Amino acid sequence: MSKGRSVTAIMILLSLLILPVACTRNFERINTNPYDVYDDELQGDFRLIGDPLVQSMLNIYVSNDVSVTQLQQNLMGDVFSGYMMTPSPFQDNRNNITYDLLDTWNDDAWLTAYGNVMPNCRFVMDKCRGKYPDFYAWAQIIRVLAMHRVSDIYGPIIYTNYAVINADRSIDYDSQEEAYDAFFKDLDSAITSLSQYAASATDSRFKKFDLSYSGDYIKWIRLANTIRLRLALRISNADPAKARKEGEAAMNQTYGLLNENEDNFNINIAPVTHPLNVICNSWNDIRMGAPMESFLCGYRDPRLPYYFIPADSKDSIYHGIRNGIIITSKDIYAGFSKLAWQPSRIQLCTAAESWFLRAEAALYSWKGAGDAGENYEKGVYASFKQYNLTGAYNGYINNDTLTPKPYTDPYNAVNNVTAGSLYLSRCTIKWSHNAPLHEKLERIITQKWIAAFPDGQEAWSEFRRTGYPKLFPVVINNSGGKISSASFIRRIPFIQFEYATNPAGVKRAVSKLKGDDNGGTRLWWDKQ
Incomplete structure (x- = not known):
């Protein structure tokens, strides 16, 4: 694991990454996108709105900074799912794997989303609203693809209130129920918009930027429908009526769901190698x-x-x-x-x-x-x-x-x-x-x-x-009673930088958890 960084270095890095999205001081100035352009500059090859979405796609699952991928995905979901395990006794074997949750391990999923996904999607949506509905819809889908994963890690997230500053300079989180409701609305809107193009367009305006489907509108619609069904089933124990409504809308939409492997949503990162190859073979950490x-x-x-x-x-x-x-x-x-x-x-x-x-x-x-x-x-x-x-x-x-x-x-x-x-x-x-x-x-x-x-x-x-498939509980549990070995880890706590820069917002977010801010508290949809 490439984590020989000092505490000072880590805090400097966190500061650089989080300032554009979490710090509320001078928020309006900080959140002015450096790629801002005039409307007439959007035309032509559309690169000024296409490139930000390329970066967003590459950060749903980080592809080119393996040290970030390791904490965003590998030593979190990849391990907690039972797929993989590290042979490395990080921090004398007191780390997230043994339920001693480390602040420095918990932040990369959050920082990546709010540093490289949300600002880019917001920029594109702001510039394309009412002008380029296909780019707008594409940004909506990418945003949901990334942010539902973030919500499924932490619970409440900043989504509908992103860049909305309260009088006390705080930013409000959506509860997970509110976030999921917004995901469904974004997907429905995107599916409706792209369906208008799919029926008549001979070529896609975002073809050259699309790392998955080469601008194929129908495949993006099928992906959006499939994600809608995924999220509908995710909430089926928490809100059965809403789940049925959204799931049936997905399955009965004109263009349907992913059906063949040619429809698979894979993000092409060539010539970069898959991060798992580095983590497994170069670092021998998985x-x-x-x-x-x-x-x-x-x-x-x-x-x-x-x-x-x-x-x-x-x-x-x-x-x-x-x-x-x-x-x-x-x-x-x-x-x-x-x-x-x-x-x-x-x-x-x-x-x-x-x-x-x-x-x-x-x-x-x-x-x-x-x-x-x-x-x-x-x-x-x-x-x-x-x-x-x-x-x-x-x-x-x-x-x-x-x-x-x-x-x-x-x-x-x-x-x-x-x-x-x-x-x-x-x-x-x-x-x-x-x-x-x-x-x-x-x-x-x-x-x-x-x-x-x-x-x-x-x-x-x-x-x-x-609760499926049946997995093996940890043998060593260093959570101090916060996480039950029999129940497994349920979430990751909110990151410390948010506590430092948005304390009022985090305090309200914790109240929406309906439990303590630790790894044993279940998410809203987690009812099994």
Whole structure:
């Protein structure tokens, strides 16, 4: 981990990053975008409004500052989801992995969003309102893509009140319910606007800036619909009526959802290598998570070698590390399974996920969802096809005996998860129409979890929402009772710089949490 920075250096960096968005002193001057232009300058190649959105896309999941990615995503969602684990005993093994939440680890997700996403999207929306509806809609979708992830980390966020200064110089947070309501409104507006272009436009004005779909309006509409369905299901336990309304609107919109792997939302970051390649191979700071070993090996899943490589041992088997364990030296677990080489793209939403979303919606009889079992099988097939594994699909999808295998740590038996453990899943693969609803949901979410790899942020959110797949709790819990090992970590506290620069706003935000500002307090949608 490239974190040999002194406390002073960290604070200087935080100051540089946060000033444009969090400090309320001289807010109007600070928030004057340096790329500000006159309206007539927007025409031509549209670069002055296209380039800011390129930067926004590249910071949904940071692509080119790996030290930021490591804290924004890797040592947060990637680990908390069970996908990965670090062999490194950072801070003498007292860190976020063992629930001793470090202020210096908690800020990068927030600072990135408010330094590189929100200002750029706001700038484009301000300049394009009433003039270039396609750019405006594109900015709306990108903003939701980034900010729902931020809300799913912290809870309340600054969204509808961004750049709105109160008389006491504070900035108000939206509650998570208010933020989600705004996400749905943004997506609905964007879908409506882009649909007007999709019906008649022969070429896209933002084609040259689009790192995913080359300006294909229809694919952006399908992505927006799929994200709308994702967020609808995210709130299904908190507001069932709202969830149904938004989910049905997404599934029944003219252009539909992501259907094929050609629709997958991948952000092209070439020639930059994927940050996980650096974290895993150059820094040796990440390895396979124990739950991944349990599920993929237990299911004899053919996707396994596309996700990980065998451990550095003569028997060439796969080994994962259990989260939150005693690690005295990086050398102990460094030989466990590395990640397979990741291509130069950031995967954030796939056709496989889209089918699994429809499968779950069908469990609740949402209009337009179709049949749960058929959608489940299409989700698995789409994931297999993504890795050119369709020849192995029939044998896999019809297997009704294989289950996740017990976990054995060859270096410390305390970390083992034995057969019969409460935390060892007994979920099989083959769909059963006669199974109870909770079993169907576990099957859907388990396969969605496998297919969503390596996006641990989304996987962590779905685990918190549903309780699936079954993961292994930490062995070492340094939270001082703030986080329950059995309940797992639920969120990340608000960052300290916000407490320093926006204390009144943060105080009101904490009241919207309906709990203490710590990792044990559940988010609004987290009702399982």
